[in-house]
Amino acid sequence: MTRAKGDIELAGVCKTYDGEVMAVEGVNLKIPDGAYCCLLGPSGCGKTTILRMIAGHEDPTDGEIVIGGDNVVGLPPVARRTAMMFQSYALFPHLTVRDNIAFALRVRGQSKAERYAAVDRLMDKVRLTELADRLPAQLSGGQQQRVALARAAITEPRVLLLDEPLSALDEQLRIQMRQELRRMQRELGITFVHVTHTQLEAIALADIVVVMEKGKIRQAGPARDVYAYPKDRYVAEFLGGQNVLAGRVESVNGSSIVVASPQLRGIEVPLRKGVAASAGGDVEFAVRRDEVELVRPGVTTLSPSVASVNSRVTAVEYQGSFVKVMLDAVPGQEFVAYVPERKFFDDPLAIGDLVLATWPSQSARLLD
Amino acid sequence: MTASATLPIRARTAVKVRRAGARPWTFYALLALFVFYVLALYGPMICIYVLSFQDVRGGLVFPMKGRSLHWFVDLFTQVRTGDVKGAFGRSIKLAALVTVLTVVFSFLAGWAFRRRFPGDTILFYLMIGSLVAPGLVLGIGVGLLCNFLGIESSLFGSALGAQLSWTLPFGVLVMFAVMSRFDGAWEEAARDLGASPLQTIRLVVLPILLPGIVAVALFGFTLSYDEFARTLQTSGPLNTLPLEIWSMTLNVTSPSLYALGTTTTIVSFLTIGLCLGAIVAIQRRRGGRAAGE
Numbered sequence: 001m002t003r004a005k006g007d008i009e010l011a012g013v014c015k016t017y018d019g020e021v022m023a024v025e026g027v028n029l030k031i032p033d034g035a036y037c038c039l040l041g042p043s044g045c046g047k048t049t050i051l052r053m054i055a056g057h058e059d060p061t062d063g064e065i066v067i068g069g070d071n072v073v074g075l076p077p078v079a080r081r082t083a084m085m086f087q088s089y090a091l092f093p094h095l096t097v098r099d100n101i102a103f104a105l106r107v108r109g110q111s112k113a114e115r116y117a118a119v120d121r122l123m124d125k126v127r128l129t130e131l132a133d134r135l136p137a138q139l140s141g142g143q144q145q146r147v148a149l150a151r152a153a154i155t156e157p158r159v160l161l162l163d164e165p166l167s168a169l170d171e172q173l174r175i176q177m178r179q180e181l182r183r184m185q186r187e188l189g190i191t192f193v194h195v196t197h198t199q200l201e202a203i204a205l206a207d208i209v210v211v212m213e214k215g216k217i218r219q220a221g222p223a224r225d226v227y228a229y230p231k232d233r234y235v236a237e238f239l240g241g242q243n244v245l246a247g248r249v250e251s252v253n254g255s256s257i258v259v260a261s262p263q264l265r266g267i268e269v270p271l272r273k274g275v276a277a278s279a280g281g282d283v284e285f286a287v288r289r290d291e292v293e294l295v296r297p298g299v300t301t302l303s304p305s306v307a308s309v310n311s312r313v314t315a316v317e318y319q320g321s322f323v324k325v326m327l328d329a330v331p332g333q334e335f336v337a338y339v340p341e342r343k344f345f346d347d348p349l350a351i352g353d354l355v356l357a358t359w360p361s362q363s364a365r366l367l368d
Numbered sequence: 369m370t371a372s373a374t375l376p377i378r379a380r381t382a383v384k385v386r387r388a389g390a391r392p393w394t395f396y397a398l399l400a401l402f403v404f405y406v407l408a409l410y411g412p413m414i415c416i417y418v419l420s421f422q423d424v425r426g427g428l429v430f431p432m433k434g435r436s437l438h439w440f441v442d443l444f445t446q447v448r449t450g451d452v453k454g455a456f457g458r459s460i461k462l463a464a465l466v467t468v469l470t471v472v473f474s475f476l477a478g479w480a481f482r483r484r485f486p487g488d489t490i491l492f493y494l495m496i497g498s499l500v501a502p503g504l505v506l507g508i509g510v511g512l513l514c515n516f517l518g519i520e521s522s523l524f525g526s527a528l529g530a531q532l533s534w535t536l537p538f539g540v541l542v543m544f545a546v547m548s549r550f551d552g553a554w555e556e557a558a559r560d561l562g563a564s565p566l567q568t569i570r571l572v573v574l575p576i577l578l579p580g581i582v583a584v585a586l587f588g589f590t591l592s593y594d595e596f597a598r599t600l601q602t603s604g605p606l607n608t609l610p611l612e613i614w615s616m617t618l619n620v621t622s623p624s625l626y627a628l629g630t631t632t633t634i635v636s637f638l639t640i641g642l643c644l645g646a647i648v649a650i651q652r653r654r655g656g657r658a659a660g661e
Binding site for chain 2: 055056057076077078083084086087088090091092093094103104106107108135151152155
């Protein structure tokens with residue numbers, strides 16, 4: 001038997017609840033078969049609505065949803081061969097773990113013996129056998145999640161949809177269960193679509209990260225692309241790890257521009273394909289926080305390929321493997337340097353110290 | 369130096385510890401109030417229960433004359449005390465019917481009110497309105513209306529309606545509380561796993577809500593079984609038990625009246641015990657299944 005393809009395509013998908021406010025607005029997205037896709041965005045950005053539309057719990061106001069080549073709009077979840085894992089898992093509190101997992105088979109009219117055989121095989125595979133006779137209330141958060149996954153997987157869906165699956169867990173467990181999710185996805189070999197508002201979770205798990213804002217996709221791509229090469233200010237700030245600076249273009253010379261502002265003088269930023277910049281125009285660019293190096297003024301002469309900004313240390317936070325140094329380079333805006341721990345303690349900075357924040361000019365990234 | 373500095377601190381702590389063991393005077397004041405409350409609540413009933421166990425010389429007031437079950441026997445054998453047996457049977461049957469209707473309609477109403485719909489607020493207040501309406505007046509109203517429509521007043525007609533106007537709002541309010549803890553995600557999960565709407569109700573909704581439904585049933589039964597004001601003008605020629613007791617207070621001057629009070633109380637407690645037992649059993653069965661590995 002050939003496995004049904006679980007590639008998903010959204011074409012011009014819109015959703016409005018009241019006819020005025022668009023919860024989802026013209027979303028186009030392709031998720032290949034067997035990919036782990038994370039929909040990332042703040043609450044109310046429409047990511048859960050998209051998930052629920054793929055799942056068949058909401059109908060799009062407009063547009064097409066295609067799974068494995070079939071338009072599934074209007075079909076119930078079972079006919080789509082999708083399964084959803086709910087935010088709080090929604091395990092049936094009156095049923096044991098075994099009966100929870102067997103539920104989908106029960107409503108299909110399978111006999112008790114038949115469905116228990118299938119469930120026991122799956123429970124054995126995902127190491128739930130010893131919990132088979134427990135009730136959901138007697139399980140820990142991580143165990144509940146595994147049961148919810150098994151319950152969704154018993155129908156052998158081609159797409160598994162996960163609505164903030166880790167938000168109910170504490171920090172340590174979250175990291176542990178995140179690995180388990182990824183492992184399950186590889187083992188099942190099916191498409192996972194995972195909704196989250198946690199940047200780290202998304203980039204740690206996903207093959208494709210989809211960053212959303214106000215019902216629209218801002219950027220979609222591999223985790224590294226989205227994190228290291230953000231398209232615009234929103235993506236850069238939402239994913240973090242970047243300082244976003246703004247200024248006016250002083251001059252354009254070949255492959256780079258020179259940007260200036262009251263705080264920045266003559267900062268060189270490489271040009272990027274598809275981003276228009278002309279002298280006199282306003283631009284924004286991003287500098288990775290871990291690219292920023294702090295030097296005390298006058299200690300060394302900077303090479304011409306390094307950009308720098310004068311600033312003062314406003315706060316220092318020890319983070320273990322690195323030290324987060326906050327600077328007042330741009331008034332009213334965060335400017336942060338992630339300094340490797342050992343390097344920081346070679347010459348520790350104190351609040352109020354004057355420093356030059358420097359970075360290789362080529363590492364700056366012009367934003368849309 | 370340090371020793372002399374720490375000493376007073378230790379002494380002070382010791383004093384504090386001793387005083388923490390003693391209760392403040394407010395504790396005793398509130399305790400007295402509580403004891404008075406319990407006496408006021410249960411005293412009158414206990415008087416009736418105690419006096420119902422007198423022997424043949426018994427009267428309506430203390431002191432207690434002898435101890436026997438004479439008046440209980442009297443209650444069910446003497447014709448002059450009225451048709452207690454028949455009234456009791458009718459009350460139970462009526463209460464059972466009221467219970468079923470209350471459970472069914474409260475469940476449906478609670479289900480409907482989970483979502484907002486046009487006019488829901490008005491409908492809610494209309495429903496709750498009959499809770500605040502004086503029962504006696506409402507009963508007379510139902511009687512009048514039946515009379516006007518040419519319907520004979522009867523236990524399972526007008527009285528049933530009058531009682532439902534009392535038990536339904538209560539049932540719906542309890543059902544609201546029960547449903548507020550029902551997570552809509554359970555329904556959605558059932559749908560996601562391929563359950564039809566009917567399967568969802570049967571396999572997910574009803575089992576989860578079962579303890580709450582038993583509670584609604586308990587309300588329906590006890591409210592109907594004790595109902596007096598609304599039934600008085602609507603029951604037609606045959607009496608329910610509370611009506612029978614009331615008429616007995618007018619013409620029976622023996623402790624059999626008290627014996628009746630004791631008997632009905634026992635029935636009420638049995639009902640409550642049965643329902644609570646059922647709820648506990650449901651939960652234990654779930655827990656037991658879970659524990660029995």
